Amino acid sequence: MVEAVMLWNEPNNLSHWDFTIDPDWKQFAALVHAGSKAIREANPDIKIVLGGISPIDPRFIELLAGYGVLESVDIIAVHGFPLDWNHWNISEWPKKLEEIRAVSGGKAIWVSEAGASSFGAEEVQLFGLQRTAELLLPIAERVHWYSLFDLPATWTATTRHKEAEGSSYYRHYYMGLYREDGSPKLAAANFPAGLGVCQWFHFEDHRLELGVERLRELGVRAVRTGISWADWFRPDSEAWFDRQMSALEEFDTTITLCFTPEHLGISPHYASPAKDPADFAKFARWCIRRYAPRGRTSGVSAQGEREIIAGAKES
Numbered sequence: 001m002v003e004a005v006m007l008w009n010e011p012n013n014l015s016h017w018d019f020t021i022d023p024d025w026k027q028f029a030a031l032v033h034a035g036s037k038a039i040r041e042a043n044p045d046i047k048i049v050l051g052g053i054s055p056i057d058p059r060f061i062e063l064l065a066g067y068g069v070l071e072s073v074d075i076i077a078v079h080g081f082p083l084d085w086n087h088w089n090i091s092e093w094p095k096k097l098e099e100i101r102a103v104s105g106g107k108a109i110w111v112s113e114a115g116a117s118s119f120g121a122e123e124v125q126l127f128g129l130q131r132t133a134e135l136l137l138p139i140a141e142r143v144h145w146y147s148l149f150d151l152p153a154t155w156t157a158t159t160r161h162k163e164a165e166g167s168s169y170y171r172h173y174y175m176g177l178y179r180e181d182g183s184p185k186l187a188a189a190n191f192p193a194g195l196g197v198c199q200w201f202h203f204e205d206h207r208l209e210l211g212v213e214r215l216r217e218l219g220v221r222a223v224r225t226g227i228s229w230a231d232w233f234r235p236d237s238e239a240w241f242d243r244q245m246s247a248l249e250e251f252d253t254t255i256t257l258c259f260t261p262e263h264l265g266i267s268p269h270y271a272s273p274a275k276d277p278a279d280f281a282k283f284a285r286w287c288i289r290r291y292a293p294r295g296r297t298s299g300v301s302a303q304g305e306r307e308i309i310a311g312a313k314e315s
Helices: 026-042 058-066 090-101 122-136 167-174 186-190 208-218 237-247 277-291 303-309
Strands: 002-007 047-053 075-080 108-114 143-146 196-198 222-228 252-258
Touching: 002 026, 002 277, 026 047, 026 058, 026 277, 047 058, 047 108, 047 252, 058 090, 075 090, 090 108, 090 122, 108 122, 122 143, 122 186, 143 222, 208 237, 222 237, 237 277, 252 277
Parallel strands: 002 047, 002 252, 047 075, 075 108, 108 143, 143 196, 196 222, 222 252
Antiparallel strands: none
């Protein structure tokens, strides 16, 4: 079932939110307010999570708090990859969470992405997995390990500098517990109980069914994935979303709503602020009515409910 909905992903990372267009994040705040309002109207009981921040920056949370954003969410999420990209030691994880708690206004703190690549050695990833679980599971309600699968070699990683990042870029392709072909790494055989998994399933992703099998093998309960606003405008998008959410129905799933459609952005890019936050609110309302309506405990609405909301994209 859907246990939470996350509004955006890494809003303080230029790869995911273009703050050259929105340098003070006022447009991001407007998007969160609009999305949250729509979600509360559709299902006031669903948990709303602020898109996981990366880097972990308490000043960014203070900025958003000044716009009233914390009043529109229930949970603040953070992302960290100290063995690959961050400039802090993995043992500093508790300190990083405390820095956010100090400015959170009492909100719960989730770690919606924590990971380590096997770029240098699978033993390094195994250490990162075990140490992360040891440090975070006792102090965070949800910890999602990123990720289940390695990124396929023919796909492009969602990062702004691409190959200009040097070896840092190629680490994106080695974050999985399983290789691209689905075979396990050392970390998969030593996956800690209680840890969740973040896996982005792309549009019509061929790995979906295998992913569900692997999640079961790991004993995972909590899963984080995404439903792309941009993909909503593809042909047959709703059939894909239905298939994805049906496959994940047995898990406690957090769905992340993000990626601006080119025609609805201030600039034609998935990281662009929206021209009108009401367009994002319409998408958020549709997602919740379809996959997490009030009173339901399964991942996909009944056929009658689908028919009622079928015109949401046009209305």
